[in-house]
Amino acid sequence: AIPLVVAINTSLAARNGMLVRDRIAMEEARNLDAIIFDKTGTLTEGEHGVVDMATVEGVEEDDALALAAAVESDSEHMIARAIREAADEQDLTAPDATDFEAIKGRGVRANVDGKEVYVGGPNLLTQLDSEIPDHLQRFADEAGQNAQTVVYLVRDGELIAAFAMADVIREESFRVVDALHDLGIEVAMLTGDSQDVANAVADELGIDTVFAEVLPEDKDEKVQELQDQGKLVGMVGDGVNDAPALTRADVGIAIGSGTDVAVQSADVILVQNNPMDVVRLVKLSKASYRKMQ
Ligand code: ADP
Numbered sequence: 446a447i448p449l450v451v452a453i454n455t456s457l458a459a460r461n462g463m464l465v466r467d468r469i470a471m472e473e474a475r476n477l478d479a480i481i482f483d484k485t486g487t488l489t490e491g492e493h494g495v496v497d498m499a500t501v502e503g504v505e506e507d508d509a510l511a512l513a514a515a516v517e518s519d520s521e522h523m524i525a526r527a528i529r530e531a532a533d534e535q536d537l538t539a540p541d542a543t544d545f546e547a548i549k550g551r552g553v554r555a556n557v558d559g560k561e562v563y564v565g566g567p568n569l570l571t572q573l574d575s576e577i578p579d580h581l582q583r584f585a586d587e588a589g590q591n592a593q594t595v596v597y598l599v600r601d602g603e604l605i606a607a608f609a610m611a612d613v614i615r616e617e618s619f620r621v622v623d624a625l626h627d628l629g630i631e632v633a634m635l636t637g638d639s640q641d642v643a644n645a646v647a648d649e650l651g652i653d654t655v656f657a658e659v660l661p662e663d664k665d666e667k668v669q670e671l672q673d674q675g676k677l678v679g680m681v682g683d684g685v686n687d688a689p690a691l692t693r694a695d696v697g698i699a700i701g702s703g704t705d706v707a708v709q710s711a712d713v714i715l716v717q718n719n720p721m722d723v724v725r726l727v728k729l730s731k732a733s734y735r736k737m738q
């Protein structure tokens with residue numbers, strides 16, 4: 446039989462916008478040593494705007510932006526949306542693209558005018574073994590220090606442009622980190638974004654542990670890494686990419702609208718897209734445990 450207190454507790458949770466899929470995990474939340482947050486869209490708004498760009502000699506900015514928009518025309522990613530919007534704002538017409546391919550955690554690829562064109566982040570450059578021209582490297586370094594995400598445009602193996610995009614930290618995130626620290630919980634951040642951007646966001650929020658440039662298939666290993674240190678680990682995320690990490694975590698928490706996959710992999714679903722609910726969850730778990738004793 447389900448202990449009465451826990452049953453009451455789950456309906457209390459539901460009234461607070463928390464759907465408990467696994468009651469054991471809900472109870473375990475009181476003992477969490479560390480909580481890992483997905484960065485984009487969880488700690489940040491996840492709304493990128495293109496704020497700056499740079500190209501190599503001989504490539505016009507408008508042409509580079511239109512080409513990038515063409516390659517991104519089939520992608521739902523927030524980065525793709527931002528690039529298409531930037532091209533729209535400049536009244537640019539994207540050339541026709543075919544053979545779209547999404548490269549998970551790295552970027553996108555398409556064929557444009559018989560050329561193979563990629564748009565993606567640092568993980569993509571590693572995969573393509575692309576060299577970054579000096580001035581684009583400087584552009585990327587500066588953007589990174591300003592917590593701006595950089596994506597690159599690669600045409601027929603040559604890196605021809607870089608775009609800097611700004612995201613903003615959610616106001617609630619500051620309170621979340623402070624409140625978790627008050628509860629003695631280590632706060633970690635997990636992202637596919639660059640180390641620079643991750644560090645800048647972590648510094649601002651006072652986050653203890655940073656995992657950056659992590660490929661989707663490696664995200665769950667970072668959860669394991671903390672578990673191997675003997676810690677009970679919670680994971681908060683919303684994306685398809687976060688599903689294995691949510692499953693691996695002792696308490697997997699899907700937040701906001703969340704993708705179906707994330708929701709199915711989570712123990713607790715926070716219906717409102719408010720990271721402060723993570724703190725409420727831990728407190729609710731602690732309160733009900735005290736009652737049970
Ligand atoms: P996160 O871990 O922040 O949720 P993702 O796993 O979705 O990020 O993506 C990781 C990185 O892969 C992004 O920061 C970006 O560099 C690159 N990327 C993914 N999708 C795209 C896209 N459609 N266009 C450009 N870059 C992309």
Ligand code: MG
Binds near residue numbers: 483484486684686
């Ligand atoms: Mg994400």
